Amino acid sequence: MTDPHPLEAVYEPLAVSVRKLIDVTIRTEADAAAVLAARQLIDTACEQLSVELMPGSFGLRTTPDGQGSAWGNVAIGIRNPVAPPLFVHHEPDGQVWTEFVLGAAYEGPAGHVHGGVCALVLDHVLGATAHQPGRPAYTGTLTVRYLRGTPLGPLRAQARVQRVEGVKTFAVGEITDGHGVTVQAEGVFIHPKQRPPLEAGPAA
Amino acid sequence: MTDPHPLEAVYEPLAVSVRKLIDVTIRTEADAAAVLAARQLIDTACEQLSVELMPGSFGLRTTPDGQGSAWGNVAIGIRNPVAPPLFVHHEPDGQVWTEFVLGAAYEGPAGHVHGGVCALVLDHVLGATAHQPGRPAYTGTLTVRYLRGTPLGPLRAQARVQRVEGVKTFAVGEITDGHGVTVQAEGVFIHPKQRPPLEAGPAA
Numbered sequence: 001m002t003d004p005h006p007l008e009a010v011y012e013p014l015a016v017s018v019r020k021l022i023d024v025t026i027r028t029e030a031d032a033a034a035v036l037a038a039r040q041l042i043d044t045a046c047e048q049l050s051v052e053l054m055p056g057s058f059g060l061r062t063t064p065d066g067q068g069s070a071w072g073n074v075a076i077g078i079r080n081p082v083a084p085p086l087f088v089h090h091e092p093d094g095q096v097w098t099e100f101v102l103g104a105a106y107e108g109p110a111g112h113v114h115g116g117v118c119a120l121v122l123d124h125v126l127g128a129t130a131h132q133p134g135r136p137a138y139t140g141t142l143t144v145r146y147l148r149g150t151p152l153g154p155l156r157a158q159a160r161v162q163r164v165e166g167v168k169t170f171a172v173g174e175i176t177d178g179h180g181v182t183v184q185a186e187g188v189f190i191h192p193k194q195r196p197p198l199e200a201g202p203a204a
Numbered sequence: 205m206t207d208p209h210p211l212e213a214v215y216e217p218l219a220v221s222v223r224k225l226i227d228v229t230i231r232t233e234a235d236a237a238a239v240l241a242a243r244q245l246i247d248t249a250c251e252q253l254s255v256e257l258m259p260g261s262f263g264l265r266t267t268p269d270g271q272g273s274a275w276g277n278v279a280i281g282i283r284n285p286v287a288p289p290l291f292v293h294h295e296p297d298g299q300v301w302t303e304f305v306l307g308a309a310y311e312g313p314a315g316h317v318h319g320g321v322c323a324l325v326l327d328h329v330l331g332a333t334a335h336q337p338g339r340p341a342y343t344g345t346l347t348v349r350y351l352r353g354t355p356l357g358p359l360r361a362q363a364r365v366q367r368v369e370g371v372k373t374f375a376v377g378e379i380t381d382g383h384g385v386t387v388q389a390e391g392v393f394i395h396p397k398q399r400p401p402l403e404a405g406p407a408a
Contacts, residue, residue: 010235010236010239011229011232011239013243014229014232014239014242014243014246015229015230017243017246017247017250018222018225018226018229018246020250021222021225021246021249021250021253022222022226022284022285022286024250024253024254024257025215025218025219025222025253025283025284025285026219026261026262026276026281026283026284026285027257027258027261027262028215028218028253028254028256028257028258029256029257029258030252030253030255030256031214032214034252034253034255035214035215035218035253037252038218038249038250038252038253039217039218039221039249041245041246041248041249041252042218042221042222042225042245042246042249043221043224044245045225045242045243045245045246045249046221046224046225046228046242048234048238048241048242048245049225049228049229049232049234049238049239049242050228050232051234051238052232052233052234052235053228053231053232053233054231054232054233056308056315056356057230057231057307057308057311057314057315057356058230058231058308058311059311059313059314059315059316060314060315069314072230072308072311073311073312073318074309074310074311074312074318074320074321075312075318075320077230077311079229079230080226080229080230080308080309080311081226081229081230081309082226082286082309082310103261104260104261104262104276104284105278105284105285105286106278106286107261107262107263107276107277107278107281107284108277108278108279109263110261110263110264110273111260111261111263111264112263114277114278114279114324114327114328115327115331115343115346116278116279116323116324116325116326116327116328117278117324119320119323119324119327119346119348120318120320120321120323120324121320122320123318123319123320123323123348124318124320127319138350139319139350140349140350141347141348141349141350142319142323142347142348142350143345143346143347143348144323144345144346144347144348145344145345146342146343146344146345146346152260152261
C-alpha cells in the first residue's frame with residue numbers, strides 16, 4: 001500500500017458529505033421553508049467550490065497533480081458523489097470482488113436496485129478482471145441476465161476471466177445478496193493491438 | 205398534460221441544486237479551507253433536511269401523498285440528484301426517445317460516459333417501450349454492444365419493440381451522439397401472467 005495522496009484528505013470527505021445530502025434530498029419530508037433554507041446553503045457551498053474549477057470533466061484535467069486518474073469515475077471515484085463508490089479487490093488468481101451498500105439513490109422498482117445500476121456495477125467489475133497491467137481492455141459486449149429483483153442494502157459483486165481467445169477476453173460475474181445470486185453477466189473485452197482507444201483502461 | 209403536483213415546486217429545485225453541487229464537488233480546485241467551509245454548509249443543510257425523513261427508500265413511502273411513484277428513480281426521478289434525469293417521450297407508435305446531457309458525474313474513460321451508465325440509460329428506455337399500461341414488464345436479459353466511446357455532452361437514446369412472442373417482448377435501442385450510434389442494446393422483457401413481481405413496472 002502506498003500512502004494516500006494529500007489531496008485525498010481534502011476532497012474525499014466533501015464527496016462523503018454530498019453522498020449523504022443526496023440521500024436526504026430524496027427522502028426528506030421537511031416543509032417548503034426548511035427546504036428553501038437548505039437550498040440556499042447548498043447554493044452558497046456550490047459558489048464557494050466554484051471559485052476554482054477544472055475545465056471539463058475530471059479525467060480531462062490538464063495539470064496532472066498526482067490525484068488518482070479514477071477519482072472522478074462514476075463507479076469507483078472517491079471524489080464522485082454519484083459513485084457508491086466501489087472498492088474493487090483483486091485476488092492473486094485474477095478474480096475481483098467488491099462489497100458495497102446501495103441506498104435510496106440507486107432505486108428502480110420500490111425497495112430494489114434499478115436494473116441499469118446492476119448493469120453498471122457488473123460492467124465495472126467484469127472490466128476490472130479483464131484489464132491487466134500494461135494490457136488494457138475495452139468493453140465489446142455486455143450481457144446481463146436478471147434472475148430476480150436485487151434489494152437495496154448490502155450487496156457483493158464478483159467477476160473472473162472465463163477464457164481468452166486472441167485479443168478477446170471473456171469474463172463472467174454476478175451480484176449476490178444474502179440469499180444468493182440476483183443478476184449474472186458475461187462480457188467480451190477487447191485488447192487493442194495498437195495503442196489503446198478512448199474506451200481503454202480500468203476506468204471502463 | 206395534468207397540472208404538476210404542488211410538492212414538485214418544493215422538492216424538484218432542491219434536486220437541481222444538488223445536481224450542480226455534485227458536478228462542482230468533482231471539479232473543484234478550491235483550497236482546503238474553502239472546501240472545509242463548504243462542507244460545513246452542506247452538513248448543516250443535510251441536518252435541516254433530516255428533521256423529517258421517510259423511512260427507507262422513496263418507493264417504500266408508507267403514506268402515498270400523490271407524489272409521482274418514480275420521483276426517486278435513479279434514471280428518471282426528479283427528486284433524485286443522481287438521475288440526469290431522463291424525460292422519456294412516448295410516440296403514438298410505441299417508440300420512445302429521450303434527449304439528455306451527461307456531465308462529469310457520469311465519467312468512465314477520460315471525457316467519456318462510463319459504459320455502465322450507457323447500459324443504465326438503455327435498460328431504462330428499452331423497458332419504457334416494452335412496458336404498456338396495464339401490462340407491466342420486467343427485464344429478463346439485456347445485451348449491450350459498444351461500437352465506440354460515448355462522449356460526455358448532449359446525447360439521445362431511443363428504443364422500439366421489435367417483436368412479441370407470448371409473454372416475451374423483444375426491444376431494441378441505441379444511444380447516439382452528433383456523429384451517429386455509439387452503443388446498441390437489445391432486451392427481452394417478460395410480462396408476468398399473474399400479479400407483477402417486484403421488478404415489474406416502468407421503473408425498471
